[in-house]
Amino acid sequence: MNKLASILLIIATCVLVTSCRKSGCTNPNAVNYNASAKVDDGSCICLTASGPTPYSLVIPATFQRFLPAPVFPADNPMTVEGVALGKKLFFDKRLSDDLTLACASCHLPSQAFDDTNRFSVGINGIAGTRNAMPLFNHAWNLTGKFFWDGRAIGLEEQALEPITNPIEMHDTWVNVASKVNADATYRTMFTNAFGSVPIDSNLITKALAQYERTLISGNSKFDRYLLRQVNLTPSELNGFGLYMDESGADCFHCHGDATNPLWTDNLFHNNGLDASFTDKGLGDVTGNPVDDGKFKTPSLRNLVYTAPYMHDGRFKTLDEVLDHYSDSLVQSPTISPLLKNVANGGVRLTPQEKADLKAFLLTLTDSSFVSGY
Numbered sequence: 001m002n003k004l005a006s007i008l009l010i011i012a013t014c015v016l017v018t019s020c021r022k023s024g025c026t027n028p029n030a031v032n033y034n035a036s037a038k039v040d041d042g043s044c045i046c047l048t049a050s051g052p053t054p055y056s057l058v059i060p061a062t063f064q065r066f067l068p069a070p071v072f073p074a075d076n077p078m079t080v081e082g083v084a085l086g087k088k089l090f091f092d093k094r095l096s097d098d099l100t101l102a103c104a105s106c107h108l109p110s111q112a113f114d115d116t117n118r119f120s121v122g123i124n125g126i127a128g129t130r131n132a133m134p135l136f137n138h139a140w141n142l143t144g145k146f147f148w149d150g151r152a153i154g155l156e157e158q159a160l161e162p163i164t165n166p167i168e169m170h171d172t173w174v175n176v177a178s179k180v181n182a183d184a185t186y187r188t189m190f191t192n193a194f195g196s197v198p199i200d201s202n203l204i205t206k207a208l209a210q211y212e213r214t215l216i217s218g219n220s221k222f223d224r225y226l227l228r229q230v231n232l233t234p235s236e237l238n239g240f241g242l243y244m245d246e247s248g249a250d251c252f253h254c255h256g257d258a259t260n261p262l263w264t265d266n267l268f269h270n271n272g273l274d275a276s277f278t279d280k281g282l283g284d285v286t287g288n289p290v291d292d293g294k295f296k297t298p299s300l301r302n303l304v305y306t307a308p309y310m311h312d313g314r315f316k317t318l319d320e321v322l323d324h325y326s327d328s329l330v331q332s333p334t335i336s337p338l339l340k341n342v343a344n345g346g347v348r349l350t351p352q353e354k355a356d357l358k359a360f361l362l363t364l365t366d367s368s369f370v371s372g373y
């Protein structure tokens with residue numbers, strides 16, 4: 001019998017034998033065959049013959065034009081099975097200690113994977129001190145630094161934290177792995193995605209990261225404008241001009257220009273919020289005082305969904321954000337030298353200029369992203 005025929009036969013017997021269900025896997029062809037089990041409990045895992053299927057990301061046209069292809073960790077290539085598993089995990093409240101909170105509870109698809117609270121609330125009702133961050137286009141975060149202060153390197157490492165964080169899901173990895181392991185569907189999905197290896201924090205975070213890399217937002221009005229599919233209004237165009245103008249609103253140094261569809265440099269700056277810092281941001285991570293008060297530049301995409309704004313959610317509206325940059329910048333030792341007008345309080349925009357700048361910022365809204373999940 002040739003190899004393919006024997007694999008097919010194994011799968012066929014596997015399916016037949018596992019159909020009688022009930023304490024341990026009694027199927028000798030399954031990867032988790034338990035020789036001492038007398039009664040089959042339906043937990044047998046039968047590998048698909050072909051192994052996981054490579055996943056192709058759908059990359060928006062503006063990204064193809066301006067950005068390099070995303071780079072994935074060599075030990076976590078994207079697969080159809082891995083992404084499906086990551087999605088199930090992302091929405092699963094069993095990943096928290098009292099079963100009430102999933103990743104998606106604070107990263108809601110309808111809010112561009114952000115929440116609407118100033119501070120997210122963890123399982124014990126305890127609020128943190130930072131505003132949740134939206135999740136999209138992270139496959140292109142080439143610095144690989146995540147969180148407002150950049151303390152996690154890579155999405156896999158990032159996903160380790162919320163599970164054990166006492167003000168988030170507050171569980172232990174051993175406990176979460178055993179809850180996942182107790183579910184036969186998960187066991188099959190893990191084996192299909194990663195082969196026959198124990199389910200642990202390493203595999204769970206790999207699957208979550210694969211799913212997060214599929215969250216891509218690249219279909220805003222401004223993207224369609226760049227593709228010559230729509231026109232901008234005079235107000236939106238004027239707003240874009242101000243955004244790009246060093247003697248206007250001067251935003252592009254940190255948030256990117258039309259050749260950067262991420263609308264962030266993914267770097268860390270002090271954008272003039274405070275004279276001294278209760279939350280030192282990057283400074284707490286590096287221990288270097290020159291980094292005090294620096295936080296990761298957020299993307300300007302999807303602002304309509306991501307209020308309130310800044311690392312501590314201090315601004316409820318975009319108008320408050322624009323008032324900050326226009327009139328209320330605060331001097332401090334680490335303020336970014338790119339904020340050249342701090343001595344004047346800011347870039348001093350007229351009410352009409354603020355309205356135009358806001359109209360431009362709202363052209364970066366991608367409603368297909370929030371409705372597509």
Ligand code: HEC
Pocket residue numbers: 090095101102103104105106107120121122123128130131132133134135145146147148149155158159162163167168169208212
């Ligand atoms: C209780 C609410 C809450 C839960 C639950 C939660 N997060 Fe978050 N998430 C946050 C907050 C708040 C931040 C910002 C924290 C900081 O910077 O210190 C954040 C930041 C992130 C970031 C960084 C984004 C960036 O641009 O740097 C990623 C990625 C992320 N979360 C993924 C997840 C995943 C995956 C899970 C589930 C395992 C999860 N989160 C569960 C609230 C939550």
Ligand code: HEC
Pocket residue numbers: 249250251252253254255268269270271273294295296297298299300303306308309310311312321322325336338339347357
């Ligand atoms: C020196 C770099 C820099 C410049 C210039 C800059 N920003 Fe920012 N921006 C940041 C950083 C860093 C943050 C996050 C700061 C924090 O939370 O502490 C931010 C936050 C924001 C936010 C909040 C987004 C969110 O999801 O919380 C908006 C909106 C914004 N900036 C718009 C603008 C506009 C409009 C301009 C021009 C008037 C501008 N920025 C100029 C660096 C900059």
